[in-house]
Amino acid sequence: MTNSSSDIRVVVGIGFAYANVKTPNKIETNDTWSEKKGEFKTNTVIRYDNMFNVVKWGLPALAEKISRKGEKSKFEEAQIAELFKLHLGEIADEEKPKLPLGLDPRKAITDYLREIGKLMKTRITDRWPGLIYFKHVRVVLTVPVEYDEKARAIMRQCAYDAELILTLESENLEFTTEPEAAAIYCLENISEHPLKEGDSFMLVDCGGGTIDLTVRTILPNSKLSELTESTGDFCGSTYIDKEFKNFIGTKVGKSALKLMEDKHYPQLQYLIQYFCTYVKLPFDGNERNWRNKEIDLEEVCAVLLQYVKGEEREELEECEWLIELDFQRVRNFFDQVIGKVLKLIRQQLTKSKKNISAIFLVGGFSESKYLLHRVRQEFHRQVSYISVPSYPVTSVVKGAVTYGLRMDTIKARVLKKTYGIELYRDWTLNDPIEGMKIIDGQEKILAFMRLAKKGTEVDVDQEFKQIAYPTHEQSECSFKIYKINADDGKYCDDPGMSLFGRLDLEIPDVYLGKDRPMEFTLTFGKMETRAFAKALKSGKTAQATFNLEL
Known part of the structure; x- marks a missing residue:
């Protein structure tokens, strides 16, 4: 670049x-x-x-x-x-x-x-x-x-x-x-928390659309390494809004809700924002503090009324277009979503090979008192310190700035996929006969040659190398890089295998023919893959470009 x-x-x-x-x-x-x-x-x-x-x-x-x-x-x-x-x-x-x-x-x-x-x-x-x-x-x-x-x-x-x-x-x-940035924010404010060098903590970024988790270990010199593979799911706070919208559909009728969504989406969105302000945000899960909420559709979303027909209209007219939300109903909206969050945390705790000293919840959804209550209720025996740090809404963006100021803060990341390259190797009796090719009188087959294994902790500047030879007197060549959500693969058409990108190399010293070993290097530890190449005989640096498969 x-x-x-x-x-x-x-x-x-x-x-x-x-x-x-x-x-x-x-x-x-x-x-x-x-x-x-x-x-x-x-x-x-x-x-x-x-x-x-x-x-x-x-x-x-x-x-x-x-x-x-x-x-x-x-x-x-x-x-x-x-x-x-x-x-x-x-x-x-x-x-x-x-x-x-x-x-x-x-x-x-x-x-x-x-x-x-x-x-x-x-x-x-x-x-x-x-x-x-x-x-x-x-x-x-x-x-x-x-x-x-x-x-x-x-x-x-x-x-x-x-x-x-x-x-x-x-x-x-x-x-x-997002969770990596939030983890950096927590590291910068570590004096607020009972953590020290060598401790590991889980960061749960509770956003609107996604919940993202990462487990980090505090290293010397205020650096972080990733302990387990980062995970996440689409179960942020907007999915509570979705549960509310589905409930409204049961009251006004699915066809009325669909017409509202198609013709007056801004007003449907206003109704949801009203729910967020007056119902979702104050909900703390404590029934003793609860007072049933009423939503006056005639006041909040009047344009919806024209689409309500049949039994739904009769029932709503009878109650003067008031929709009541009791404690159990609202808790159900939350529990559908929070159940997924708890499952993600449980999976990370299971995968971790070290004790987790703390769990931090950040992001807009982390301000939900009910979410914090449920996480503490579920995991307080495994993790004694479960907290929402100060200014959780800005933790991600502030952590992003800190990362940009000190990019060496992140020492290592864990690979989410296994990466490899398609190369010819010797054909064996365990290989399919239809894949065999004769090259220079030898039986060969195209196979997946692993470069980096899923779940491996790699430094951000760690290099993965492979040596390759040209097949003829050529000045350039291309290699296909594949990825798979497994520890390894055999062939590049294995189930679950997908093309990750193409590595283009210049091969200098054409006069040497095929006797030109090329060492190419890929780095997977960064957020974006980098490529390098060197001619081993001459020591010349060769042009190497990684082109992502889009």
Whole structure:
């Protein structure tokens, strides 16, 4: 990649927070978002017009209330896109958040990054006049652990299209996972917690769309290594909203809810936000503190009433369009989701070979008192210290800035896949006869040659090497890199095997014919794969390019 990182003066985490490299302990979090001041985070929402031009983004993009059935909203024709980053994860199509028809999630991601980038550039250049954005600023993007390298490559393309970086290959853009960034934040504030060098802790990033977990060990010199493979699932707090929406469907009828979703999505979204503010956020799981909540559909979501028919209409008219939420109902909304969170934590505790000294919950969902109660209730015998650190909502973005300031904080990561290369080896009787080829009079077969094994803890700069020879007098060649969610593979068409990318090499010294051993090197410890090559006989450095399979 193009090296343009030699004069970094400011690091910004997309969220956003920022710091000057001269004052790394002074990380500032933006608290002014268009029409709103005092919030350290804005919503990942975009409002489009019918031509998919951005009208508003963030908190101002949220729908406004329509109180009367005949009232027309000025946003009636607007189209709302939210949680669009989830479309890059490995999630079933039916589980992906609804987007306006015809909107590519990549466009939504790019548009959002562009809008937040405009604000970010203004704030930074106002603060430090004379600073050249593309030269002096490092941008750190946090992504869910569920993102594979393909998803991260798409995010890089989106960041480039959004003009966050000057070139697609720019090293001024770095990635870290959301729980990794939060773990760095906790490490920076370790004096608040009873942890010391050698201890391991679990970080549970409780976001809106995903729950991401990582287990880290504290190393000397304030560094972290990854103890187990990071895991995550699509079970963030918005899935509680989904349970509420399904419940509304049972009250108004599925057809009415579908019409509302298709024709008045901003108003449906307003109803959900109303639920979040007055029901979800205050819920602490203590029945003694509970008072049944009533939602007046005529007041909160009047446009829905016109679509309610039959028995549902009769019942709602009889109760004056009031929907009551009792304690058990709301707890059921939570328990469907929290059950998955507890399962993820349980799996990480089982996989860990060391005792876990602490569990930290961060992210917006971590502010749920009921979630914290359930985690403590379930795991207090295994882990004595379970806590929500100060400012959990900004922990990820602040940790991202810290990572950008001190990128050596992360010493090692655990591989989530097994990687290998397709090469010819000697054919054996255990190999299929149809795969055999005669090369220079010898029986050969194309096979999977493992480079790096899943579950291996690798340093971020650790190299995986392979020696290969040209098959004829050629000046360049290509190798296919494969990955599999298993410890090893035999052939590159094994079930579960997928093409990861292509390694292109220059092979110097053509006059030597086939006697030109080439050593190529791949690094998997970073968030993005790097490639290098060397001609062993001459010692020449050869051009090596890794092209991800998109």
